[in-house]
Amino acid sequence: MLIVDDELSIRDSLRHWFRKDGYDVAAAESGPDALRQMEGEPFDVVLLDIKMPGMDGMEVLRRLHELSPDSVVIMLTAHGTIETAVEALKIGACDYRTKPIDPDELGRLITRALEERASQRQRGKAPGPVSGGKPPAEEIVAASPQMQEVARMIDSLAESDVTVLIRGDSGTGKELVARAIHERSARHVFPLVAFNCGAIPESLLESELFGHERGAFTGAQSRRRGKLEQADHGTLFLDEIGTIGLRTQVELLRVLETKEFTRIGGQTSVHSDFRVICATNQDLEELVAKKEMREDLYFRINVFRIDVPPLRERAGDVTLLARHFLKVFAEKTERALTDLTPDALAALNRYAWPGNVRELRNMMERAVLLATPPLVQVKDLVGLGATLPTSARAEAPLAGSLAESERAHILTVLCQCEWNISQAARVLEIDRVTLYNKIKKYGLRSE
């Protein structure tokens, strides 16, 4: 790893930090110094400060490509250089972070980037698949009649260009369904652009979707293409569609109808040709009734509907998926785990899976680390400990507000995790603070 920053304290603290991660760490205090070191040896990871006297980080980035094309480059920015950092992404940087950085996040970012690079290399080396030549995407693994039906619908819909609405609880794999549709469609040579509407504050939503022109608002120092433009010729996947505010709904509806829009702060209209797939775990009909969703938008996106069943209703799939994830993670971590004990499989099948496939995946990822080869045992399945009263869950009334079911769901997960907040937050896929706030909001208490 090479750390490039003109500030000694930054270089030092990063160097110490990553040495503890087991990296060989070199540091450079200037652009020329960095390039000199790269001539000597290539680096797996380069952390590159943007603003340095003399040759700045952008210049280093441009030259680095020739010297060390395989490096994972992460730009470090100060406030105010974020627009430059976005430019850096276009000329090959892997990502950027603003100083000071969240240590947790930086660690994950680098691990993920290195993993991605490794799998890209592997793909590059491996003889390509006979047909198509596409990398094997994360596939839907299923044998249950319910999922067979989903697969049949994917096949029948893929060729046509119809708008699809995918419904299902969180963790059921709605994005996988969208990808499967995209991969089987004529648009598969173009990108699938996935966008989670719920993950972005409303104020930024429009600029993310439509893009903006230089100077459209404070901080917009250059033109930026939005998701709609990026999806040109491909597929636009809008997750959590029910979270969009009414004002943006109007705009979005117009785009879906005309496939034309203007960038924020722009004059001319832009045309983009994309297929739309939306997904939600909300009751859209209820949102329409409460006037939180425009009826015309609802009809526009709800042309064809696929319901992804919750994992507990997918007979036989728990076993299939558990073995699938076991194989995947055992290979990835090089652990000689071959199967699960009959007891472990039985326990998995008894469990109600409130977090669905995602929860099972996370549990198996952890189990692979905890288990003693060759078999995964019940004790390795963390979070399964207190088997919950399955019958109670299955017979839970279907009626009730979203808040009620959220409360019940959180409580169930908390009990399963024996009120280990960190674990529960992981299962629920929210951060701890959000979980604490919800615990307070609903007045939840252990025992």
Added chain:
Amino acid sequence: MTDLWLLPLALREPPELLRWLADGLAPVFHVEVGLLPSELALEGGRHPRRRQVDAGWILSQLLGLPDPGLVLAVTSEDLYLPVFTYVIGEACLGGRAAVVSTHRLHEERYGLPPNMERLRARAVKEAIHEIGHCHGLVHCPSGACVMHSSSSVEDVDNKGHELCPECARAVARRRG
């Protein structure tokens, strides 16, 4: 003979905490643990706006102490490094100084009722982790090992509280 010193620095937790740490550390590293009376003022390392203390500054102060052997500072202050928003602990890899902060290990910080058991478990894990670094250990890929990287309290909770066999062997080799 004492070979590992605990040094409380602006520590607001009950004094039992230090005994828990001592009890946790002694068997893992086969050391005798003693208490070093606190004589360091933190003012020099305090960042006025961030209201945090520079972990690197603390380490440099510890290294400046008249050679006491291995020393672990324990503080209730929130720690940072110039490039990071916060750190829970920091150590000289293969060196003789380390520091751990309890600031982010409290349940109260996240709006939950205080839980001493949980604080104890987290603090002991982090103390062992940092002293592990002083013994030359780098982060361990095993999610069950206490040397697994943990930058957030979630990670601390999710990892185990002991050295995995491989890390334990490395410590034993170093002890000779």
